Amino acid sequence: MPRLRKREWIIALVAVLLTLTIGIPTGMALAAPSTPEGVNNQCDDILGSGTPEYMYCSWMAETPKDALDVVRFWTKDGNKKLEEAVPFPGPxxxxxxxxxxxxxxxxxxxxxxxxxxxxxxxxxxxxxxxxxxxxxxxxxxxxxxxxxxxxxxxxxxxxxxxxxxxxxSSAQPGNDVNGAPVEEDQAPVAENSTGPDEGQPLSTDETDDQTRALPETSAEPSAPADPEPTGQADPRPDASTAPQPRTTTPDKQALTPPNDATGKAAAAAVKLGMRVWIESELAPAWTAGKEQFDAAVASMAAQASRPGVVGVKFAQDLGYWGFKSADDIRKFVKDSSTALRAAMPAGRQLAVDVVVPELGCGASEPCQAAMRGKYPLITRANVEKYVLTGDVDHVNLSSGLFASEYSKWKVTPDKALRNQWITVRARGWDTRVHIGAREVGLAHSGPTNLTAAQAEAAAKLRVDLPLQAGVQTVMLWTHRQDWDGAVWRILDEGLKDNTLWKALKARKGLGRMAVTFDAGDPERGVAQDLTKLAEVFDTIYIHAQ
Structure with a gap:
């Protein structure tokens, strides 16, 4: 168990701090030294000192400036603090x-x-x-x-x-880690053993039986779902008609990118140097039955076959609408992932949008309980089961959707955003999937009436904050969309600049912003719209027709 010498520890610490501060300008780093009272007010307020995530939060800096303050603390007075520091190996x-x-x-x-x-x-x-x-x-x-x-x-x-x-005696073959002899017929138990009888391997007959029982196209059997709470009855979808997993693998070589409006927009965006995602909603087709589901999957796979397309997003605000139980949602994600991965060219990724109301509550337990009770299918525990299973590669987490409900618990919109992103980072979502933010709070109907200062403040809250919290991309809704009797935009009508656009344009160099785009309803024309959007955005989600 080798240990670093004192000088090596000093060099290593400085290197880590500088890397976190300079090499990743929008990431998170070690926290600045604790206050004299030993209290991390941000983590106490957001998570509460008794939560499992608190320990991780307390070691995270909120902004790059915080990380720089850490470096300054340890290197001031000619590295005096570092010279005095003595590293101790852990217990x-x-x-x-x-x-x-x-x-x-x-x-x-x-x-x-x-x-x-x-x-x-x-x-x-x-x-x-x-x-x-x-x-x-x-x-x-x-x-x-x-x-x-x-x-x-x-x-x-x-x-x-x-x-x-x-x-x-432990150095001799046949002894366990504590030096005790191991019988020849006693196999050591693996830590992650998954056999049906407390980790014991299946017999040959049992293995053959279980292999024959698996669906032909499934790489692994689906894990049995735990009982989950159900939401209100929804008359639109009915998961009882959900399709079975695909029984055939499409010929990936035969896929031809369609030349429809979506395909033309994707080709134009690729030429502009933008990363392209194709987005659609598979849930209605999944609930309608196998035939419609297979057709929808084939269409998305064909769109994704175009060179330069990153992948497809197959669900928006997963679980917020369209399902009656958590079991149905898990099965939908599994079936969609299996079918799309079989149909798409190799290397294409899968994405979904999710929303988790309770994350905005922070340490307010009454707020958390109310949100879980009102939205039982999209609790944090349920959503993590849907998207942190390996079935998807990229998760966009929506924010700003429940401001009026948070206000009942005296949680302001900006505080709700901080609560959400700090909690997601502290729970390590970014170690399991690529995390993006889906931000709906910057679009407007009618001309923008924000001053330059207000626009800059909005951009800091809706774009900078998620990026500082470790989010890889921020997807903005929307370039143009009819909703609730009005047309919502980020630009003003006719692709005109506004104060918000100028604030976003100043962040172009981050290379972390995305936007949604409907090729069937452009502002002036697909080519003109995309050229304008490329002034700010590096990634675009094109809605499939």
């Missing part, structure tokens, strides 16, 4: 019970647990039992010389007179 926990065959500390009694902490004065790990008595770790830990094995009761070694540990 190590052992189990001295030789019969404990489980992974980690599984089935380890308290009396057999040994906690070892690095002692700077001794220069080694010093171990203690659960009663606080100094003791020795298991014999195998003594081989490297980094643990103090020369004192205390409960030694598992037979030390030589000079204090050198005797050879450990």
């Amino acid at each position: 190590v926990l052992f189990c001295k019970d030789k019969n404990n065959k489980g992974p980690g500390m599984q089935d380890c009694a308290d009396k057999d647990q040994v906690l070892c902490k690095y002692d700077q004065g001794v220069g080694k790990y010093v171990c203690k039992d659960t009663e606080g008595n100094v003791t020795n770790p298991p014999s195998k830990a003594c081989l490297g010389g980094e643990f103090d094995c020369s004192r205390g009761e409960g030694s598992t070694t037979s030390d030589k007179p000079d204090g050198t540990p005797a050879p450990s």
